[in-house]
Amino acid sequence: MVANWSVAYTISSPECRAIPELAYQAELPAALDDLAALGYDGVEIQVRDADAAASAGLVEQVRARGLGIAALATGPVATDDGLTFTSTDPQVRAEALRRLSGIIDLAVQHGVPVTLGRAKGELDAGSEELQRIWAREAIAELAERAAAGGQAILVEPQSGSFLSTVGATVDFLGVASAPMPGAGLVFDLWHAAKEEDDVVVAATDAGALLNHVQLADSDRGPLGEGTFDIAGFLALLERLDYKGWLTLEHSQRGDSRAAAETSLTTLRTLRGAS
Template identity: 45%
Template sequence: MPLGFGAPLAEAVRRLAELGYDGVEVQVRDSGVRAAEGLARTVESGGLKVLGIGTGPVAAQDRLTLTDPAPDVRRHALSRLLDAARLAGALGVPVTLGQTRGTFLPGLGDAQRLWAERAVRRLAEEAADHGSRLLLEPQSRANTSLWHTPAEALAVVDSLDAPAGLVLDTHHLDAEGVDAVRAVNRHARVTGCLQLAAPSTRGPLAVGDPRLPALLTALRAGGFTGWLTLEHTQDGDSPRAAARSWTALTDAASALS
């Protein structure tokens, strides 16, 4: 994954633990509940925890979406997501959904929206049935035709019959012209994960970024109980990128204490 730590899991866990990280969000391409024990063992042996299961590779690597015109592709995409939800449940963590909801084609938008809504409802129910919770990520229109703002995603969450929440990503909020600090202030309590990257570049965080203390303050004031994910480009050196972001976050946090 271009926005994730570029190393085998065991090595990534070891290096991140050395830097001071608490856990990892694992991006899953094709894996189900049978992988839970081995995954937890690998991560915990390095002193970290699995905090969430992401599903980005389902679309990013295999081009499977919930709105594909081909019914077989839609079924395959949903099957992958349901497996990820069962894996998340076995680990006792949430499962996230981003670009796998797909993009609209001319003349098919109404049908595609209905397909996506039905699939997300099924996914939320499956997650809840297995002890997990779906977190829906508002993403920019460059990634998907559906649910670009926190308000749009929250309307979907509120329509579900199963527990669900939001993932907020500063990159996607910026791309949609949504003020990230204001969005966190408003939605911290229903947000399970905040994904962070440097403004404009989507690279590692920088010491002195004035938005970081404001975001951390908003999270604290809003009763946030989720996790922070450093989802950004690696600049060809994941350990260095992770160290830069860790330093920027701890510097911002120390300024508030």
């Protein structure tokens, strides 16, 4: 652990068509062995299909190394297969919902949350309002499914045309008017630095929805190789009494083990390890 936080690294489930560029570039057993040896507390797993992941013994392989699971991420549902909640094709939307429902069920089974980024989709000119309705209905259904199992779906503000800021995401989740039980928010430092007027204000405004944090430096590389004030951001998380996971989600610089070691060393140097 680093200070009060468990630290995870992004990896890929075996059924993904390709290992995402921001994930550890190795087959699952090798990635898990390396991260356990480096001293990581756990992993955040990019999942494309829950049934295939379960058949491959994904969670069992993680647990066998003594690693925890920060979250199951759903990016490959969109990046591998083009499935999103804002697609104008109802069959695509239905399959996106089916895939995410399966990942929610797998997450509930193992007591971990699910993160939602690219699969929420983007908005098309002239169709924005309808697409927002489709997305909110899907996310509300998934949030209810997660909450019934004691977990949550965590929506990540990302650069793009839909839910790119904390404020937009908080409004979308209906915190002020009709709260969506079982939903929360991922705060990705790299996206926030691009999209927010003030990272400190944005993180503070997330309030009780701030359930998960992802880290990269200013060049979206390992911590300590860019210009972000990582120490200041960690101090902010302490002031906000954040107690969740810190997931490293950044480019690998051609050497995942070195990238993972660099980021973990930076965190330990800045805040100390326990």
